[in-house]
Amino acid sequence: MIILRNLRFITKVTKTDANIPNYLPKNIRSLRNQTRQRVESLTTKEEHTDHVEKLAQPTRTEQRVNTVLRKHCLCNKSPTLQKFLQLGVDLHSIERRKGLAKFTLGLDFEKDVQPYLYFLQDQGVPAESFGELITKNPLIFKIDLDDLQTRVNYLESKKFTAVQRQRIFTYNPFWLMFSTHRIDKRLGHFQKEFHLNGDDVRFLASKQPRLITYNMDHIRKASFCIREEMGFDKDEIKCLLLSKPRLWMINSDELIERFAYAHQTMGLSHDLLIQFPEVLTSREFRLRQRHEFLATLGRAQYDPEKDLYTSPKDLVSGNDYHFVRNVAKSDLETYELFLKTR
Amino acid sequence: MSLTKVYDAPTVFRHLNGIMNIYKPAGMKVKHVKNAVLHNIAKDLNEMKVREPRKLHTPLLEPGGDANPLLRKINSIDLADHILATGPRYQISDIRCALVAGLGIHTSGVLLFGINKGINQSQQVQRNRPVRAYHVTGRLGMATETHFPDARITVRADYRHVHPDRVSALAASMQASHQRKMYELCGVDLQSQAAYEIACKGLLRPADNTQPVIYGIKLIDFQRPDFTLEIHAINECEEYLASLINEVGIELRTVAHCTSIRCIRHGHYGVETSLLRHGWNLRGVVKNMREQRQVLQKHPHLINQDKIELRND
Numbered sequence: 001m002i003i004l005r006n007l008r009f010i011t012k013v014t015k016t017d018a019n020i021p022n023y024l025p026k027n028i029r030s031l032r033n034q035t036r037q038r039v040e041s042l043t044t045k046e047e048h049t050d051h052v053e054k055l056a057q058p059t060r061t062e063q064r065v066n067t068v069l070r071k072h073c074l075c076n077k078s079p080t081l082q083k084f085l086q087l088g089v090d091l092h093s094i095e096r097r098k099g100l101a102k103f104t105l106g107l108d109f110e111k112d113v114q115p116y117l118y119f120l121q122d123q124g125v126p127a128e129s130f131g132e133l134i135t136k137n138p139l140i141f142k143i144d145l146d147d148l149q150t151r152v153n154y155l156e157s158k159k160f161t162a163v164q165r166q167r168i169f170t171y172n173p174f175w176l177m178f179s180t181h182r183i184d185k186r187l188g189h190f191q192k193e194f195h196l197n198g199d200d201v202r203f204l205a206s207k208q209p210r211l212i213t214y215n216m217d218h219i220r221k222a223s224f225c226i227r228e229e230m231g232f233d234k235d236e237i238k239c240l241l242l243s244k245p246r247l248w249m250i251n252s253d254e255l256i257e258r259f260a261y262a263h264q265t266m267g268l269s270h271d272l273l274i275q276f277p278e279v280l281t282s283r284e285f286r287l288r289q290r291h292e293f294l295a296t297l298g299r300a301q302y303d304p305e306k307d308l309y310t311s312p313k314d315l316v317s318g319n320d321y322h323f324v325r326n327v328a329k330s331d332l333e334t335y336e337l338f339l340k341t342r
Numbered sequence: 343m344s345l346t347k348v349y350d351a352p353t354v355f356r357h358l359n360g361i362m363n364i365y366k367p368a369g370m371k372v373k374h375v376k377n378a379v380l381h382n383i384a385k386d387l388n389e390m391k392v393r394e395p396r397k398l399h400t401p402l403l404e405p406g407g408d409a410n411p412l413l414r415k416i417n418s419i420d421l422a423d424h425i426l427a428t429g430p431r432y433q434i435s436d437i438r439c440a441l442v443a444g445l446g447i448h449t450s451g452v453l454l455f456g457i458n459k460g461i462n463q464s465q466q467v468q469r470n471r472p473v474r475a476y477h478v479t480g481r482l483g484m485a486t487e488t489h490f491p492d493a494r495i496t497v498r499a500d501y502r503h504v505h506p507d508r509v510s511a512l513a514a515s516m517q518a519s520h521q522r523k524m525y526e527l528c529g530v531d532l533q534s535q536a537a538y539e540i541a542c543k544g545l546l547r548p549a550d551n552t553q554p555v556i557y558g559i560k561l562i563d564f565q566r567p568d569f570t571l572e573i574h575a576i577n578e579c580e581e582y583l584a585s586l587i588n589e590v591g592i593e594l595r596t597v598a599h600c601t602s603i604r605c606i607r608h609g610h611y612g613v614e615t616s617l618l619r620h621g622w623n624l625r626g627v628v629k630n631m632r633e634q635r636q637v638l639q640k641h642p643h644l645i646n647q648d649k650i651e652l653r654n655d
Contacts, residue, residue, distance in 0.1 A: 075421040076398070085426055092429035285367060285619075320620040339618055340365060341604075342450060 080109045088131025100138055112141050119148060124166035137173035147179075154180045158187075159198070164206035172209035186212050193223065194238050208245035218249070225252040230259050236274050244277035258284045266291050268302055268312060282316035290315055293338050294328055351390040351432065354624070358383075359459035360631040361442070361467070361638070365616040368450035368602065372441065375453065379622045380434045386624035387432040395423040442468045443608065446580030448490055451476070451605030452616050457631070463638065466645045471547055472609025473557065473652060475574050478600060480587035482567040485597035489584035501596040506564035512593050513559040513571060516586075520556040521545065527553055545652045547576060554578040556586075557652065568601070610641045 075081050075091070081104070084091060095101045107113055117130060125133070133140075155165055168175055175183070190212070191201050205212055211219070226232055226247070232240065240247060247255065262268045262279050266287070273279060279287065294300040294310060301308045314327045324335045348354055366375050398420045421427060440461045442454035452474075456464025482501035486493040527548040528540055540546060548555050554577045563570035571590070573583065584600040591598025606613045615637075617630045638644060 075424070075427050081427075082421060085421060085424055089426065090429075091427045285369075336618055340613055340616070342368065342602075 074105065078105065080104070080107050080113065083109045083113070084131075084134065087134065088128075090131070090135040093135055094138055103142075104138055107141060115145055116141055116148075119145060120169065123152060123169050124162060125169050129170050133170075133173045137177065140173070140176060143177065148176055151176055151178075151180055151183070154183070158202075160202055160205070164202055167206045168209040172213060174213050175209055178213055183212070186216075189216075194241055195234060196238065196241075200238075200242060204242060204245060207242075208249075211245045211248060214249060218252075222248040222250070222252050222255070225256060229256055230263075232270060232274075236270060239274050240277055243274075244281060247277065247280055250281070254284065255280065258282075258287065261287055266300070266302065272302060272312060276312040278316050279312050286316065289339060289342070290323060290328075292342070293330075293335060296338060297328060297330060299328060349391050351387045351392045354390065354628070355387060355432065355436075358437070358457055358628070358631075360457060361460050361464050361611075361634050362455050362457060362627055362630050363608075363611050363616040363634050364453045364455065364622070364630075365613065365618050366445055366450055366453040366605075367619060368448055368604075371447055372444050372453065376439060376441070376455065377434070379455070379627065380437055380439055382623045383437060383627060384430070384432045384434050388430045392425070392431040395419040395421070395425070440464055443474075445605060446603070448584075448600075449476075449580045449603040449605060451603075452608045452611055452613050453605075454608055454611060457627075460631075463645060467609060470644065470647045471551065471576050472644060473574055473576055473607075474578070474605055474609075475572065475607035476578075476583060477562070477570055477572055477604045477606055478583050478587060479563075479568060479570045479602045479604075480590065480598045481601050482569070482591060482594075482596055482598045484599055485588060485591065486599045488581075489588045489599050491599060491601055497597045499591075499596040501567055501594075504566065504594050504596060506561060506569075508594060509564060509569060509590070510561040512590060513561050516590075517556065517559045520559075524548060524555050524557070527555060543649075547652065552577060554582050569598075609644050610637050 075085070081091065084104070091104075094104055120130070120133070121127065152165070155168070160168070178186075187201055187205065190196060190204065196204065223237075226237060226240070258280050259273075261284055262273065263270075268276075268279065291300055294315075299308050299310055301310060302312055303309065310327055314323070317323075318326075320335065321332060324330055324332050328335070362379075364375060364379060366372065396419065398418055425431065438458050438461055440456045442456060442464045445451065445453055454464060454467070456462075481491075482504060483499060484495050485497040485499075486495050524546060525537070525541055527550060528537070528546050531537060545557055554575060556573060556575045556578070558572070558574040560572045561569060562572050571587075573586070575583075580603055583603055587598050587600040604613075611634065615630070615633050617626050621627075621630070643649075
């Protein structure tokens with residue numbers, strides 16, 4: 001009996017939280033224990049005047065022990081992480097990806113991070129987008145500054161204006177990870193494949209910088225899809241590429257479905273689709289719903305020369321309310337009743 | 343009770359309980375519908391005023407300045423609780439959501455979900471097996487492998503000899519034979535007095551929870567080659583309804599496949615109040631749950647069943 005009572009006494013005092021796994025090193029386990037106990041004492045002892053705060057317990061995902069707790073203890077102590085928080089870097093998403101958490105913890109703000117931020121600022125990247133840049137690509141701090149300078153010089157030598165370079169670096173955090181050789185090969189590929197001249201390549205790179213560093217397999221598949229399966233010829237493809245480069249980044253199966261609906265069911269010719277490429281960037285269900293609604297109203301006329309013409313651009317732009325009132329010239333109740341019959 | 347505007351997310355989350363009635367679009371999996379709705383709810387909750395980061399439990403001390411040289415406490419926030427460090431305050435896994443009864447991929451219509459504390463209610467509703475009403479459209483002349491229009495066509499047949507009165511007569515006879523089967527499924531020996539007493543009460547629920555039972559089939563629309571049937575059933579699935587259309591075609595000495603299935607009623611939850619795609623956000627969901635609560639108040643027997651036969655109200 002005495003032994004049992006002692007056991008209970010021992011287990012009560014040294015109560016280890018079952019949630020903290022045993023394979024973690026001892027210091028982290030003790031740190032986690034500390035924060036856990038302190039949270040409990042906070043809610044029981046103190047009088048919370050703010051009613052909302054008292055009842056706003058951490059949600060289930062926060063109570064569950066995840067690797068975020070490691071940052072919990074270190075956010076308050078590491079000046080680098082604090083500076084990152086000030087810049088607006090999303091530490092939570094960095095931590096999710098393997099290996100990046102350890103890397104960012106090891107960075108020293110003055111020595112490692114600041115030179116890069118000054119460099120980016122010299123290129124014209126606004127300070128507000130630093131947070132997003134670092135969130136998406138923290139490994140940029142691994143690259144040598146000389147390499148970065150070489151890559152920027154390459155772009156300058158290819159006659160990219162300062163505005164274009166600024167757009168490239170702001171919208172594509174991964175551009176600077178590619179060596180000069182790779183970027184050169186990619187730009188050359190786009191130039192040869194789509195018969196673009198120098199100005200076109202620069203325009204394309206600044207309009208959609210992500211396309212240049214996109215997965216080559218995906219781009220090849222999308223080009224095949226647009227050329228063979230949809231039946232556009234070379235000039236039309238060039239026109240599409242320069243007006244809506246995003247088409248090459250969409251999943252090609254979905255793209256084919258949308259094109260099939262737009263071309264066969266809605267009756268839009270190739271010329272109309274080149275004039276209004278937005279039709280191919282909207283999701284298929286939206287096209288279907290809106291076209292069928294217009295068809296029941298008798299307004300599904302996409303030929304500009306005939307009466308009751310609706311522009312395909314209006315078909316896909318705006319939310320449902322805007323579409324129903326301005327384009328279909330009807331009211332939302334009719335549209336809802338129509339949708340519920342499908 | 344007056345309505346007050348709520349700006350903080352924890353209050354809304356605490357009151358986000360009940361059953362919501364969603365209009366599922368055809369061609370979309372139930373999983374995707376659930377994910378879409380929950381994702382939008384979590385996004386909207388995070389955009390409202392969320393919990394501030396906690397204060398540090400060991401407040402720091404700073405010198406009070408020239409006027410007051412005593413050290414004083416500053417309650418600085420615990421950076422570990424900052425939104426950028428822990429992630430968004432509300433995530434999809436925080437919201438508990440359970441489906442009441444599923445619909446197939448090709449089916450559109452009423453889809454009920456129970457959220458947070460409404461999961462109990464939703465499970466009780468499903469345990470009492472409410473009757474679902476469908477509008478099933480079929481097309482004569484072609485039969486496919488899975489009885490749906492996206493599969494390979496197997497048989498083609500002529501359908502000029504089919505007339506609407508033949509179809510409605512066939513529907514009535516199918517309804518009679520299904521109702522006879524229902525008495526066999528009620529779990530009592532057919533020759534006994536208990537079976538007679540049960541049969542006197544009217545239409546019953548089956549004892550088995552998996553066997554589909556049809557209570558009513560009626561032809562509501564006939565435009566050759568398309569026809570629409572209204573079907574009232576329990577425990578059915580979309581493959582069963584599609585094979586029903588196939589059987590109708592065969593009985594009419596032609597072939598048919600199913601072009602669309604629409605669930606118009608689930609118990610007393612109708613399609614008039616269900617939430618369309620542009621309402622799949624926090625505002626729409628909260629409004630929808632408020633409306634659906636009245637359904638349960640008017641028909642408490644959805645949760646607490648007191649009779650074994652189907653009710654008319």
